[in-house]
Amino acid sequence: MDMLLEALTSLLTFESMLTVLIGVSAGLFIGAMPGLTATMALAMLLPFTFSMEALQGLIALGAVYMGSIYGGAFTAILINTPGTPSSIATTFDGYPMARQGRAYEALAAATIASVVGGIVGVIFLLILAPPLARLAVAFGPSEMFWVAMLGLTLVASLSSDSLLKGLLGGCIGILLSTIGVSPVGGESRFTFGYPPLQGGIELIVALIGLFVIPELLTMSAEGRGALPDGGELRKKEVSIAKIARRIFSKPANLIRSCLIGQVIAIIPGAGGNVTSLVAYNEARRFSKEPKSFGKGNVDGVVASESSNNVMVAGSMVPLLTLGIPGAPPDAIILGVLLMHGLRPGLDLFTQSGVLTNGFILSMGLAALMLLPVGLLGGRVIHRVVIRTPYYFLVPSIAMVTILGTFALRNSMLDVGIMLLLGTAGYFLRLIGIQAAPIVLGLILGGIAEQGYVQTLMAAVVDPIPWLRLVRNPLSMVLAGLVVLGAATALVPMWLARKGLLDKVDDNDSGGSS
Amino acid sequence: MILRLNTDIASGVLGLVFGAVLWFPRGDIGRLSIIFPRAILLILALISIALIVKGFIKPSGRQIEITGSPRRLATVMIGFFVWWGVVEILGFLLTTLIAFFSLTWYLARVETAVTWQRMLKWTPVILVLVGVFYLTFTEVLNVRLPSGMFF
Numbered sequence: 072m073d074m075l076l077e078a079l080t081s082l083l084t085f086e087s088m089l090t091v092l093i094g095v096s097a098g099l100f101i102g103a104m105p106g107l108t109a110t111m112a113l114a115m116l117l118p119f120t121f122s123m124e125a126l127q128g129l130i131a132l133g134a135v136y137m138g139s140i141y142g143g144a145f146t147a148i149l150i151n152t153p154g155t156p157s158s159i160a161t162t163f164d165g166y167p168m169a170r171q172g173r174a175y176e177a178l179a180a181a182t183i184a185s186v187v188g189g190i191v192g193v194i195f196l197l198i199l200a201p202p203l204a205r206l207a208v209a210f211g212p213s214e215m216f217w218v219a220m221l222g223l224t225l226v227a228s229l230s231s232d233s234l235l236k237g238l239l240g241g242c243i244g245i246l247l248s249t250i251g252v253s254p255v256g257g258e259s260r261f262t263f264g265y266p267p268l269q270g271g272i273e274l275i276v277a278l279i280g281l282f283v284i285p286e287l288l289t290m291s292a293e294g295r296g297a298l299p300d301g302g303e304l305r306k307k308e309v310s311i312a313k314i315a316r317r318i319f320s321k322p323a324n325l326i327r328s329c330l331i332g333q334v335i336a337i338i339p340g341a342g343g344n345v346t347s348l349v350a351y352n353e354a355r356r357f358s359k360e361p362k363s364f365g366k367g368n369v370d371g372v373v374a375s376e377s378s379n380n381v382m383v384a385g386s387m388v389p390l391l392t393l394g395i396p397g398a399p400p401d402a403i404i405l406g407v408l409l410m411h412g413l414r415p416g417l418d419l420f421t422q423s424g425v426l427t428n429g430f431i432l433s434m435g436l437a438a439l440m441l442l443p444v445g446l447l448g449g450r451v452i453h454r455v456v457i458r459t460p461y462y463f464l465v466p467s468i469a470m471v472t473i474l475g476t477f478a479l480r481n482s483m484l485d486v487g488i489m490l491l492l493g494t495a496g497y498f499l500r501l502i503g504i505q506a507a508p509i510v511l512g513l514i515l516g517g518i519a520e521q522g523y524v525q526t527l528m529a530a531v532v533d534p535i536p537w538l539r540l541v542r543n544p545l546s547m548v549l550a551g552l553v554v555l556g557a558a559t560a561l562v563p564m565w566l567a568r569k570g571l572l573d574k575v576d577d578n579d580s581g582g583s584s
Numbered sequence: 585m586i587l588r589l590n591t592d593i594a595s596g597v598l599g600l601v602f603g604a605v606l607w608f609p610r611g612d613i614g615r616l617s618i619i620f621p622r623a624i625l626l627i628l629a630l631i632s633i634a635l636i637v638k639g640f641i642k643p644s645g646r647q648i649e650i651t652g653s654p655r656r657l658a659t660v661m662i663g664f665f666v667w668w669g670v671v672e673i674l675g676f677l678l679t680t681l682i683a684f685f686s687l688t689w690y691l692a693r694v695e696t697a698v699t700w701q702r703m704l705k706w707t708p709v710i711l712v713l714v715g716v717f718y719l720t721f722t723e724v725l726n727v728r729l730p731s732g733m734f735f
Contacts, residue, residue: 292652
């Protein structure tokens, strides 16, 4: 407790406050740029922290991390382009809301959810770090396979028009993830004799291509901007207090999303994109109006943004206790810790307790800072999107996406792949195959493959090798959740097809009238 | 523009073609590396066949609609690829300036005629926009953008 108070004192200085403010603002700006991820934001900041004291450097990194994850929501809502992979699920309802003229409602909901998520993540980190870290170690290959499968059940939710087309999209995404060097066998696959393809298809490249290019092509063909002309923020009609009341009056969605975010965050390798997708899926599944998801339901934005911001602090659990980065940006923070002679483990909470607690608390402060910085930043970015004529907006977004894609690996091939996937994505959308299941398959394909193949390798002497996938209790629980998840997504579809849901609706309306 | 197309059959055929492209080179790949993709390829084939069968029995959509101008769509689509293809020849800065001016001019024509005076008015905005991003990426982020023949 003394250490916590001492850490709080060291944090409440002008210098620390300024560092958090600048860090959050810079992170927000970088996160809002398609192609520039939280990992890149931290990597860019890294050289600046060399000359800083350990605590100031870590505060800056934590603030940029928090700001960039949140910043991804801006473009996700305003131009249907996730700024960071963690914001994929935010596009599902955020962009429809913006198209309906409810951009401010979506931005404010994303901000409130991000603030709550960020603070909850910090509280979790302070209280539950050691016991949760022990649980993270229990996740072996078979458990990771089931975590990926759990994420893939979302395909059923994302395919309201046609489940088969959704599954086809998911399979295409998984197969795209297998291009390049195999994670287990180490061989090159599906490169067609073209060595540069050995690096595989980078997730961000596919993400930018599949989400941005079809939107740019549609805007060009229709001769319109990203949002309807004259669309205003409608700030006066929907106040922040009203939106906050709406979110907090139904806390189940927020609590569930935060818990999902925390549990997935401590699993190394899962990352914010998986977190937000799973939280979104569960929000839809538990909602009384699942059909309104994907058409502008604010609960979808809340689920996605709260869970991905919980992940920021949540993924520090395995990092600070075991030295295992929970998400790619954590690897950079690990580097800074080691650079300052700080080794993850018990010592970090005892000998360097003030520093560690100061870093954790600074992330809470960064989460709080999201509220003013985010609401102000949201207005500025919204104004830019609304007031810029579409003939400036299309080339501007195209330029930024080309730059962002190239900067990932200094590769023009990546830009070509991005354009190719984007063009394919446009035509796939026309025949009913949406981008979201493809991206989901791409994200989870690698995790599923690694878990699946490693489990089968360990079971090489077993009479029925695949039974190893459900041998231990944790795997069984996860497999049960997958079955339950698939059933709860498929049963309503089956009922709707049989017309049974219409009868229930008719009865309900008859009863109420 | 509305085109008559059975979307289920089109999706199924596309799935089979995509699967075939990856199925044939699988012979050179070792067991550990192919075990997972092979399982997914089989699932993909089954889903594609199911879609084709569904397309004949109970099709979900018999037409697709390309909203807006197909000509503009095709031009911008080709324009993006030309932009990408020329970057390594002319360099990022010059290519992007040309592409930006061309796209702005072409898309602005939808609303009204674009005069030289109007283009001149846009010039400083485009130069600043491209210049700021170019300098940010090259000088601040240390990204080495393709320089091509010029700079």
